[in-house]
Amino acid sequence: MKMDRKIEELLNSYIDGEGSDRQKVEVQRLIQHDEAIAQRLRELSKYRNLLGSMSRAKAPPRILENVKGRLEERVYREPVYGASRGRGAFARRLFAAAAMIALIGLLGFVIYTVVVPEGKVEQPFLAGDGSPSAPGGGIVEEPFYGRLILQTPAGRGPAGIEWSINRAVEQSGLSVFSLRPAEGNRKVYVLEGTRAAVARVMEELSKDWDRFDSSTLVIETDSFQEEVVVESITAEQVMRVLNQGKRDTRIMVAKDINLSNKVELLAPGVAGLPGYGDLESDTLDLTRAPKPVLTGKSDTKAEGASGAGRRGERAGAQVHLRIIIEPAE
Amino acid sequence: MSKTSGVKIEDRGLVRRFKLGNTAAMEQLVVKYQDRIFNVILKMCGNSDDAAELTQDTFVKVIENIQKFRGRSSFYTWAFRIAVNLTLNFCQRRKKAPARGVSSLDWEHEDISREGKFELKQFLSDESSPDPAGMAQQKEVSDILYKALERLDERHKAVVVLRDIEGMNYKQIAQVLELELGTVKSRLSRARNSLKEILESILK
Numbered sequence: 001m002k003m004d005r006k007i008e009e010l011l012n013s014y015i016d017g018e019g020s021d022r023q024k025v026e027v028q029r030l031i032q033h034d035e036a037i038a039q040r041l042r043e044l045s046k047y048r049n050l051l052g053s054m055s056r057a058k059a060p061p062r063i064l065e066n067v068k069g070r071l072e073e074r075v076y077r078e079p080v081y082g083a084s085r086g087r088g089a090f091a092r093r094l095f096a097a098a099a100m101i102a103l104i105g106l107l108g109f110v111i112y113t114v115v116v117p118e119g120k121v122e123q124p125f126l127a128g129d130g131s132p133s134a135p136g137g138g139i140v141e142e143p144f145y146g147r148l149i150l151q152t153p154a155g156r157g158p159a160g161i162e163w164s165i166n167r168a169v170e171q172s173g174l175s176v177f178s179l180r181p182a183e184g185n186r187k188v189y190v191l192e193g194t195r196a197a198v199a200r201v202m203e204e205l206s207k208d209w210d211r212f213d214s215s216t217l218v219i220e221t222d223s224f225q226e227e228v229v230v231e232s233i234t235a236e237q238v239m240r241v242l243n244q245g246k247r248d249t250r251i252m253v254a255k256d257i258n259l260s261n262k263v264e265l266l267a268p269g270v271a272g273l274p275g276y277g278d279l280e281s282d283t284l285d286l287t288r289a290p291k292p293v294l295t296g297k298s299d300t301k302a303e304g305a306s307g308a309g310r311r312g313e314r315a316g317a318q319v320h321l322r323i324i325i326e327p328a329e
Numbered sequence: 330m331s332k333t334s335g336v337k338i339e340d341r342g343l344v345r346r347f348k349l350g351n352t353a354a355m356e357q358l359v360v361k362y363q364d365r366i367f368n369v370i371l372k373m374c375g376n377s378d379d380a381a382e383l384t385q386d387t388f389v390k391v392i393e394n395i396q397k398f399r400g401r402s403s404f405y406t407w408a409f410r411i412a413v414n415l416t417l418n419f420c421q422r423r424k425k426a427p428a429r430g431v432s433s434l435d436w437e438h439e440d441i442s443r444e445g446k447f448e449l450k451q452f453l454s455d456e457s458s459p460d461p462a463g464m465a466q467q468k469e470v471s472d473i474l475y476k477a478l479e480r481l482d483e484r485h486k487a488v489v490v491l492r493d494i495e496g497m498n499y500k501q502i503a504q505v506l507e508l509e510l511g512t513v514k515s516r517l518s519r520a521r522n523s524l525k526e527i528l529e530s531i532l533k
Contacts, residue, residue, distance in 0.1 A: 047528075
């Protein structure tokens with residue numbers, strides 16, 4: 001006997017534990033008064049349990065390795081004309097994107113070498129007392145404003161790291177150092193001084209870098225009212241960014257590092273290969289030069305403000321860096 | 330806190346770390362879900378080599394699109410949505426151009442084990458509700474169930490596999506298949522009915 005569709009659905013919901021209380025009561029009433037419905041319910045249960053008892057297949061070994069291999073392939077596969085027709089359009093797109101990126105990279109390199117004379121980038125100012133000195137000839141110094149967000153593993157606060165920072169700051173000769181009141185398990189260190197002084201702090205912090213779950217540098221800008229975010233940044237990379245005297249160059253270097261880190265995430269080991277530069281791909285959905293992009297969720301509390309109001313408060317310092325240490329949620 | 334909520338919170342943490350560049354978090358997610366996704370894909374497509382390929386496709390797509398994942402649904406349903414969509418597309422392409430070696434749907438010529446048919450018939454007609462676990466895991470019976478699933482309409486197959494094999498609730502199925510709850514209920518009811526008819530025709 002063909003059962004009514006509504007009753008069928010009711011019975012199915014009942015055996016799946018999905019019906020409302022009223023529906024459950026209704027089904028119980030039906031099966032008590034109608035043997036055909038009770039029989040149908042038993043039948044449905046049986047088929048459902050049979051399927052549910054099928055053995056669960058395990059994934060073959062090396063799924064993860066194969067996935068990583070395929071991601072690597074996608075980043076570095078070169079278009080081969082005359083190859084499978086199905087891939088021709090993709091190959092052309094990839095080639096066009098790679099050509100555009102190479103051109104942008106070349107342009108960026110030319111601007112970089114023209115604007116920033118060799119030798120002055122690494123150490124333009126070496127003030128041991130923390131006070132800024134006038135820039136050398138030709139470079140217009142633009143102070144750095146930003147924050148470095150370091151996450152410790154969930155459930156573990158920044159204890160231990162705090163000691164490292166305090167020691168590093170004492171030895172660095174920074175002109176200003178303050179520790180804002182802690183917010184829960186979150187500690188904020190405000191560092192202001194020369195690059196050399198901040199570099200000494202970063203060098204000290206780098207010894208503990210592998211204790212962090214994640215490390216993100218956020219560069220505050222005022223021209224686009226947007227921030228540039230560099231994810232998975234290392235201490236050495238932080239200094240590479242901070243050492244750029246000009247804001248535009250700094251942003252370019254930051255984005256380059258961000259791309260490199262993202263490719264490293266998708267295809268480990270690949271970013272270090274020669275020839276790798278500002279590699280971008282629509283397929284990989286990475287940031288697009290030259291517009292700065294806000295990615296991910298940075299801290300959105302008071303520290304998230306663009307900082308425009310603070311400009312000029314500590315005139316003369318080359319670097320204004322807030323280090324925020326918080327446990328992952 | 331229910332087990333489901335605990336799983337969701339753990340996934341959220343892993344996804345967040347993954348998005349911030351933590352490779353280990355990404356690997357944990359792959360290892361955590363690879364068996365379940367493979368199992369569902371295998372039950373839907375019926376071929377383990379294809380299922381392995383599709384599982385890898387799924388994770389490649391998950392990794393490439395992780396920055397687009399906004400957390401409106403759980404990572405679990407989002408990953409399964411990708412897996413199911415890839416598998417449904419694959420099955421449709423395969424139907425249009427069947428490759429060599431794909432099992433025929435012509436039951437009369439299939440070498441279906443008599444023993445399996447007998448065991449299954451006994452089980453289904455037994456009024457005493459015997460334990461299905463031992464039954465379903467016999468290879469002969471399992472082959473029959475696989476073949477019956479293969480015979481199902483793709484949309485019915487998806488909903489039955491997600492519910493009865495993966496164990497998703499209706500809400501999760503609705504998110505994975507992007508359907509209304511009511512549609513999930515009616516489709517599941519029809520799917521189970523179809524499956525019953527298919528099994529009966531095999532066991533005749």
